[in-house]
Amino acid sequence: MDLKLPDIGEGVAEGEILKWLVNAGDKVSEEQPLVEVMTDKVNVQIPSPWTGKVSRILAKEGDIVKVGQVIISIDSEGGSPAPTSAPAKTGAPQASLQQPQVSPPPQVRTGAESVLATPATRRMAREMGVDITRVRGSGPGGRITEDDVKRAAGQGAGTQATTVTVSMANASEERVPLRGLRKIVAERMSRSIHTTAQVTHVDEADMTELVALRESLKAEGERRGVKLTYLPLIVKAVIPALKEFPYVNASLDEQAGELVLKKSYNIGIATDTENGLVVPVVKDADKKDVFQIAAEIQQLAAKARAGQLTLDEVHGSTFTITNQGSVGGLFATPIINYPESAILGTHKIAKRPVVRDGRIEARDVMFLSLSFDHRILDGAYAARFVNKVMSVVQDATQLRAATQ
Numbered sequence: 457m458d459l460k461l462p463d464i465g466e467g468v469a470e471g472e473i474l475k476w477l478v479n480a481g482d483k484v485s486e487e488q489p490l491v492e493v494m495t496d497k498v499n500v501q502i503p504s505p506w507t508g509k510v511s512r513i514l515a516k517e518g519d520i521v522k523v524g525q526v527i528i529s530i531d532s533e534g535g536s537p538a539p540t541s542a543p544a545k546t547g548a549p550q551a552s553l554q555q556p557q558v559s560p561p562p563q564v565r566t567g568a569e570s571v572l573a574t575p576a577t578r579r580m581a582r583e584m585g586v587d588i589t590r591v592r593g594s595g596p597g598g599r600i601t602e603d604d605v606k607r608a609a610g611q612g613a614g615t616q617a618t619t620v621t622v623s624m625a626n627a628s629e630e631r632v633p634l635r636g637l638r639k640i641v642a643e644r645m646s647r648s649i650h651t652t653a654q655v656t657h658v659d660e661a662d663m664t665e666l667v668a669l670r671e672s673l674k675a676e677g678e679r680r681g682v683k684l685t686y687l688p689l690i691v692k693a694v695i696p697a698l699k700e701f702p703y704v705n706a707s708l709d710e711q712a713g714e715l716v717l718k719k720s721y722n723i724g725i726a727t728d729t730e731n732g733l734v735v736p737v738v739k740d741a742d743k744k745d746v747f748q749i750a751a752e753i754q755q756l757a758a759k760a761r762a763g764q765l766t767l768d769e770v771h772g773s774t775f776t777i778t779n780q781g782s783v784g785g786l787f788a789t790p791i792i793n794y795p796e797s798a799i800l801g802t803h804k805i806a807k808r809p810v811v812r813d814g815r816i817e818a819r820d821v822m823f824l825s826l827s828f829d830h831r832i833l834d835g836a837y838a839a840r841f842v843n844k845v846m847s848v849v850q851d852a853t854q855l856r857a858a859t860q
Contacts, residue, residue: 457506458526461493471495472636473519473527475572482510490528493521494636499763508532518578518635572599584609599763601730637732648794653830656789657838661846663805664820665855666693673746680747687779688750690802690849691723692859695742697844698775703833704841705774707795715832724773724793725753727760734760735793737773746859777802787823797832800845801825 461471471493478490489501512529515521572593580602581588591608593600634642648654666689677684698705702717709716721742724735736756738749759765776793781804790801803823810819824845828838848854 457508457530457532459490459502459505459528459530460524460526461521462502463523468495468523470520470522471500473515473517473521474499474636475517476513477501478510478513478528480510480513484508484510484530494640499765500767502527504530506530506532520635577602577605581605581608595730637729637734641732644794645791648792651794652792654789654792654827655830655835655838656825656827657835657842658787658823658825659839659842659846660821660823662810662819662850663822664850665852666690666849667805667820669852669855669859677747677750680751682747682750683754684747684750685753686781686805687725687777687802688746688753689855689859690779691725691738691741691749691753691777692746693848693855694723694775694777694800694845695721696848696854696858697841699742700844701837701841703837704798704828706797706832707774708797708829708832718774720772720774722772722774724776724796725756726776726778726790726793726799727757729761729763731763734765734770735773735776736760736765736769737771739772776800779803781805781822787825789825790827792827792829798826798828798838798841801827 473491474494475492476490477492478484478488484490484504484507486505486507487503490504491502493500493502508530510528511531513527514529515525515527521527572595577600578588580586581591581600584605586605586608588600588605591600591604592598594604595601663686666686670684670686670689674684698721703715705721706715706717708714720740723738723741725738726733726735736759738744738752738756741749744752756765756769759769773793773796775796776799778790778799779802780788781802784804787803788801790799792799801824803825805820805822807818808821809816810821811817812819824842826838826842833841848858
C-alpha cells in the first residue's frame with residue numbers, strides 16, 4: 457500500500473520531508489506517526505493509516521514533495537486491498553491512498569539520517585567533516601543546531617581526518633541551499649512585496665503609562681504563573697483602534713474585487729525562531745484579558761521554537777504585530793503578512809526627553825511603524841489608526857479599560 461503526501465488544506469501544494477520517524481523494515485501500527493513534514497504553514501506529522509511493515513521509503517529527508525506524491529510503501533497485515541482514503545488522527549491531514557506509480561529501490565536510512573537536525577545542519581556537518589551521530593544537540597527536543605556542529609568541529613569531537621569540502625564559487629563565498637523555513641519565508645516576503653503597494657507610517661508613542669501599568673500588574677501575572685511582557689498590553693491596546701478603523705483589520709479579495717472587513721480580531725505574533733520567522737495567532741484577542749493573552753503568547757512562542765505549532769495555530773490572523781524591542785534599533789519597515797492589509801512594528805522602549813506642559817521630562821518612548829497596503833488604506837487613514845493606538849497607550853484610563 458502506498459501512502460501519498462496528503463492534501464492538508466490551506467492552499468498547501470508541497471512540503472519538505474524533515475524527519476522520517478520509521479525505517480524500511482520497521483513494523484508500524486495504525487495511527488503511528490511516520491514522518492515530519494514542513495509545509496509553508498507549519499510542521500505536521502503524518503500518521504500511518506494501517507498496521508503493517510514499512511517496505512519502502514520513497515522520499516529522502518530534505519526532499520521537496522508535491523501533494524499526491526507517494527512517500528512511503530507499507531505492507532499491511534492481512535494483505536487487504538488499499539482503500540481510497542484513510543483518516544488521520546487528531547486533526548492530522550487525511551491521506552489519499554492509491555496504487556503505486558513509481559518503483560524506486562528501497563530507501564535505507566543511515567545513522568546520520570536518524571538524528572534530529574535540519575537539512576542545512578546536516579549539510580554543514582558533512583562539509584565540516586563532523587560525524588553528526590556523535591554530536592549532542594542543544595536545541596528543542598535534542599535537535600542538533602548549527603552551533604552544535606561548529607562546536608564539535610572546533611573541539612574535534614566526532615570529526616574525521618579528511619579534507620573538508622565546502623560548496624564555494626571561489627575562496628571568498630559559500631553557497632548554502634535555500635531550503636526549509638528560510639525558503640518559505642523568502643517566498644512569503646517576495647509575494648507580499650510584489651503583490652501589495654506597501655507604505656510605512658512611523659510615529660513615536662509615549663509609553664510611560666503602559667510601562668507603569670505593566671509594573672502594577674507584574675505581581676498578579678506571577679501569581680498566575682505568567683510572565684507579563686509589554687506585548688500583551690500592546691495587543692489589547694490595538695483592539696480599540698482596529699474596531700474604530702476596520703480597514704486595518706481587512707484584506708483584499710482581488711478575484712472578487714472586494715474588500716473583506718474582518719469581524720474577528722485574530723492577532724498574528726511574528727516570532728523569531730532558530731530556523732526562521734513564523735506567525736502564530738492569538739484568536740479572538742478582544743475576548744481575552746491581558747493575562748490570558750500573555751499566557752497564550754508564551755505557549756505559542758515555545759511551540760514555534762520547538763517546531764510544534766499546529767495548522768490551526770498559524771491560520772486565520774487578521775492583523776499582525778512584530779515586536780523587535782528586545783533586539784534593538786529605532787524602528788524598521790516591516791513587510792505585511794499577506795493577505796492582511798497592515799502590520800504594526802513595535803520597537804524598544806527608551807527614556808527620551810519629552811516636552812509636556814512647557815517642561816522637559818524624561819519619558820518612556822517607543823517608535824511605532826505601521827506598514828500598510830496602499831490599495832486598501834490611504835495614508836491619512838493609516839495615520840489616524842496609529843494616532844488611536846497612541847491615544848490608548850498614553851492615557852491611563854483608556855489603557856486600563858482596553859486591557860481588561
